[in-house]
Amino acid sequence: MSIAPSASRLHSPFLSSPLKLSSHPAPTPSYKYSRNQRSPASYPRIRAADLDQNTIIAVSVGLVSVAVGIGIPVFYETQIDNAAKRENTQPCFPCSGTGAQKCRFCTGSGNVTVELGGGEKEVSRCINCDGVGSLTCTTCQGSGIQPRYLDRREFKDDD
Numbered sequence: 001m002s003i004a005p006s007a008s009r010l011h012s013p014f015l016s017s018p019l020k021l022s023s024h025p026a027p028t029p030s031y032k033y034s035r036n037q038r039s040p041a042s043y044p045r046i047r048a049a050d051l052d053q054n055t056i057i058a059v060s061v062g063l064v065s066v067a068v069g070i071g072i073p074v075f076y077e078t079q080i081d082n083a084a085k086r087e088n089t090q091p092c093f094p095c096s097g098t099g100a101q102k103c104r105f106c107t108g109s110g111n112v113t114v115e116l117g118g119g120e121k122e123v124s125r126c127i128n129c130d131g132v133g134s135l136t137c138t139t140c141q142g143s144g145i146q147p148r149y150l151d152r153r154e155f156k157d158d159d
Helices: 053-085
Strands: 100-102 111-117 120-125 134-136
Touching: none
Parallel strands: none
Antiparallel strands: 100 134, 111 120
16 A cells, blocks of 8 residues: 555645645746735645534533633632631521520420329429520520531531
């Protein structure tokens, strides 16, 4: 098999003028071109590749995916940094800013009443709140200030 093409011209869809394969140098034209014009025998120009609609969509989706993949984490990091700079003064929603919540077992009385039957009742101290009637708010940990979203999460080391 011969590596060199047998045709005198090489055609390509990407070239605007065909390449001439010859061992003789091309004759130079006798007339002169202005400074901004090129001679017809100048180097071949490369045309833009023909892209179908599916290729353009695929490339666009890829570029948008990369931009979103970088943009969203950067956005959240800047929001976290800005939130850390602002003072948090929003009162806690579950405890209304008091830092304590009413006990659910004794409904805030500190005592639990149990009916034994036959009209007999037994009153005992609440074992959930130790008779206080309230518990420390689990949302704000008793501070009365609503924690920010990322501050609410507890990070535990699983190792």
